[in-house]
Amino acid sequence: MNQDERYMRTAIEMAQATIGQTSPNPSVGAVVVKDGEVVGMGAHLKAGHAHAEVHALDMAGRDAEGATIYVTLEPCSHHGRTPPCADRIVEAGIKRAVVATLDPNPQVAGRGIKKLREAGIEVVTDVLKEEADNLNEVFYHFISTKIPYVTLKSAMTLDGKIATATGESKWITGEEARADVHKDRHKHDAILVGVNTVIKDQPRLTTRLPDGGKNPIRIVLDTHLRTPIETPLIQDPEAPTWIITGNQVDQVKKEAYNAYSHVEVITMTSPTIAIEDVMHLLGEKGVTSLYVEGGATVNDAFVRAGMVQQMITYIAPKVIGGHDAPTPIGGQGIHSLEEAMSLKIEEVIHLGNDIKIVSKPNQ
Ligand SMILES: Nc1c(/N=C/[C@@H](O)[C@H](O)[C@H](O)COP(=O)(O)O)[nH]c(=O)[nH]c1=O
Numbered sequence: 373m374n375q376d377e378r379y380m381r382t383a384i385e386m387a388q389a390t391i392g393q394t395s396p397n398p399s400v401g402a403v404v405v406k407d408g409e410v411v412g413m414g415a416h417l418k419a420g421h422a423h424a425e426v427h428a429l430d431m432a433g434r435d436a437e438g439a440t441i442y443v444t445l446e447p448c449s450h451h452g453r454t455p456p457c458a459d460r461i462v463e464a465g466i467k468r469a470v471v472a473t474l475d476p477n478p479q480v481a482g483r484g485i486k487k488l489r490e491a492g493i494e495v496v497t498d499v500l501k502e503e504a505d506n507l508n509e510v511f512y513h514f515i516s517t518k519i520p521y522v523t524l525k526s527a528m529t530l531d532g533k534i535a536t537a538t539g540e541s542k543w544i545t546g547e548e549a550r551a552d553v554h555k556d557r558h559k560h561d562a563i564l565v566g567v568n569t570v571i572k573d574q575p576r577l578t579t580r581l582p583d584g585g586k587n588p589i590r591i592v593l594d595t596h597l598r599t600p601i602e603t604p605l606i607q608d609p610e611a612p613t614w615i616i617t618g619n620q621v622d623q624v625k626k627e628a629y630n631a632y633s634h635v636e637v638i639t640m641t642s643p644t645i646a647i648e649d650v651m652h653l654l655g656e657k658g659v660t661s662l663y664v665e666g667g668a669t670v671n672d673a674f675v676r677a678g679m680v681q682q683m684i685t686y687i688a689p690k691v692i693g694g695h696d697a698p699t700p701i702g703g704q705g706i707h708s709l710e711e712a713m714s715l716k717i718e719e720v721i722h723l724g725n726d727i728k729i730v731s732k733p734n735q
Pocket residue numbers: 526527541542543544545546549550553569573574575576577578665666686
């Protein structure tokens with residue numbers, strides 16, 4: 373690995389630590405190097421706060437003069453909530469800029485680099501580009517589609533069951549796998565379940581990691597507003613709860629739920645709920661990533677709508693059996709193999725006695 377890749381990898385690792393918390397902004401890392409010494413480094417931590425380059429240049433101070441800056445994403449050139457980083461890099465006296473990848477937004481792609489070159493700064497691009505792009509697949513997806521990046525998560529036994537025929541499901545997977553679920557909840561803006569899961573499991577859907585973690589917005593697909601009012605999602609105000617219903621729901625009943633300040637009943641314009649409509653609604657409300665935690669009927673609806681960007685499947689070495697025991701994808705299903713969603717397995721890891729498979733649909 374050459375020098376540029378070494379420093380770029382440091383910048384990428386810093387950005388990796390912030391995945392999920394910078395939403396709706398991308399995760400970005402920056403390193404400033406002068407005469408072979410790191411004199412500044414930083415990552416964008418939260419939307420509206422300083423960008424990675426600003427943190428790194430603030431730390432470098434006068435050492436930025438004649439130095440090289442490594443950034444995982446093209447420096448911004450437009451006035452967002454903070455002044456453009458490209459101008460700041462020029463003012464700081466940077467001599468050379470190494471940029472992993474261009475801004476995905478077609479309106480601004482290449483502008484930041486152009487500004488740097490016009491100021492006489494040597495610019496090198498595409499260093500560890502693929503790794504840098506992987507950092508922000510959610511951000512790229514949302515920028516180009518304006519609907520949330522969807523992770524479909526399920527947990528099943530070796531024989532593909534998510535619960536016994538009598539509905540028992542606690543727990544299929546062990547402690548380590550369940551803790552891993554919370555890491556992924558932290559990374560997503562919102563988590564979504566169907567009302568049957570709410571009735572059956574009374575879930576909290578919060579992020580419970582040893583050191584805290586960000587709670588996603590909790591979303592329930594509930595056509596007829598059957599969510600029990602005494603369920604934790606309504607009673608515990610630790611995260612917003614949005615209940616999405618069809619338009620045949622009694623107004624007085626809705627008010628009982630809206631009386632809870634963290635609860636919002638959102639009524640669609642049709643009697644039934646179409647996944648495409650939910651996705652556009654969530655996109656308009658700024659949800660860039662959605663963790664769909666089932667159950668089987670909701671999962672099937674997302675798969676048939678072709679609205680899944682990543683599947684996370686936990687498999688526990690247990691066997692449940694039973695003709696009526698539910699599987700991760702229920703509902704209508706597809707009717708011919710050629711319609712089956714085909715995916716590429718990207719990662720298989722052991723977690724305690726279980727395994728976690730991360731797969732992505734083939735385009
Ligand atoms: N049954 C299982 C799961 N079940 C997942 C959902 O059905 C649960 O309602 C949801 O995770 C509960 O969320 P909580 O209240 O915030 O803990 N998910 C898992 O990974 N392993 C399982 O064995």
